[in-house]
Amino acid sequence: MNGHKEQEQILNSESIIVFLNENHEQVVNKWLSSALLSPHDPFYKEIEQNGRSTLLALQRYLRSTEMTMMDQLTKKIAQERIEAEANIGDFVYNINTGRKIVTELVFCSLLTENEKGKGIMAINDFFDQLLYLAVKEFSRLKDEIIKSKNQFIQEMHHDRLTMLGQIAASFAHEFRNPLTSIKGFMYLLQKETPHQEKTKHYFDIIQNEMESLEDKVTQFLYLSKMKNLEDRIKPFHLSQTVHDMVDFMYPRFTESNIVHNIMITPGIWVEGEPSQIKQVLLNILNNAVEELCQMEGERRIDVHVTKGKEQCEVRISNNGEPIPAYLLENIFEPFVTTKSLGTGLGLSVCKQIVEKHSGTITVQSHSQETAFYIKLPLYEKKV
Structure with missing residues (x-):
């Protein structure tokens, strides 16, 4: 009894396979005319071959549900779509367009209703698997690219901060030395200048500005990740x-x-x-x-x-x-x-x-x- 069912299933699959083989060119041509493709696509010549390979993978799947060819095909297509910088929406649309063309062709064929029903179910199952594997591989490759770009950006950011730290340290030390001299001479001038209210006010302003400059210099020294000579732990x-x-x-x-x-x-x-x-x-x-x-x-x-x-x-x-x-x-x-x-x-x-x-x-x-x-x-x- 079970052997009879298996034989019947094989016969149904074979009839679908023969039908798809006979209409191979029609399916490929109709898909090429309906898919979202750009003539400037760097893999334009590969696209027709990918369509033919998809039909062959479908026939192999219908015969034995074997997915090795499908897996290899989705990796190839996903890699090409990534390199072509294709939109994932167009990518999914083109796969579903192929599904629609094949199922409509089978539905309008002279196959028996039983053959049509089981064939369309198997075809949809194939395209579901194809779509899942293709999008999964496409997403994986995209994630790798994003990860690589983020790593590059982080490395560039780190290099720039390191350079900034070195520049900051250099400038901070260059500014600190003359600031120290200016503060010293300011102290001497304050001692020698008569204590007038306006003069004292001017000296206070200069002193405040000097302290502000020193604070900025100190900030740059900290930013350079260097310990100050004045640190006393x-x-x-x-x-x-x-x-x-x-x-x-x-x-x-x-x-x-x-x-x-x-x-x-x-x-x-x-x-x-x-x-x-x-x-x-x-x-x-x-x-x-x-x-x-x-x-x-x-x-x-x-x-x-x-x-x-x-x-x-x-x-x-x-x-x-x-x-x-x-x-x-x-x-x-x-x-x-x-x-x-x-x-x-x-x-x-x-x-x-x-x-x-x-x-x-x-x-x-x-x-x-x-x-x-x-x-x-x-x-x-x-x-």
Whole structure:
């Protein structure tokens, strides 16, 4: 009984195969005239051969559901479509056009209804498999190209940042030397110049501008990933340092109507350069104030310092507008900024400093708040 059914199935398949073989040229020509093809396609001459190979793969599939030829064919076609920079929509359309031509031809043939029904089901199954394998291979090749391009872009970005760091270090040192001399002569001039109110005002302006220049030079030095000659690594009281910076910012908080809440675990010590950690805290607090000044309603900054087993965490959050999602991932990269007139160096410098202290800095931002997390290894003070 089973042998009879298998023989009947083979006979049905053979009749479809014979029919497709007899109408081979008609199917290929009709498909070529209906498919979305460009005469400028670099594989234009291969396309007709691919159509013929597809029909041969179909006949082999109908005979034994063997997919080796189909698998080889889809890899070849997908590779050619990638190199031709073809649209995947056109790619899928052309495969389905071939399906439609074959099924309509079989449906309108003089084959029996039984042969037509089983044949069309098998043909659709073949084209479903063909489409799946072709799109899968096409997508895989596209992903490889994208991955390769992203890697190239990252390498270029890394090379440029490295070069920028070297240039920054060179320029920073070149600027720092004359700045030191100017500051020295300014000090001498202040001592020798009569103390008039207007003169003192001018000297104060020059002094402020000099300090601003020095801050910029320091930022470029941090950006170059070089330790400054002035670095003096030592244990220091982080809890007190955070308190000091919040107290320092208090006038700005009051002026900007910002409510601040601090919860600092006492007795936390870390090792590093206190002035650099102060710069990180000041940068993040200043950014928070500037962001909050642009919003109406309650303005809030929270500063929490907690202690773990091996590290401590400084959490600084504000309830301002969230950082845009497209910037969040790269917010610590140089020249990435949410400010219209910002340089994009502040957070990059913060990252350099924290990492130089063997710590990490991360950010989370959503509609409720933006929070920066600074984690540093603990220093156990010897009694």
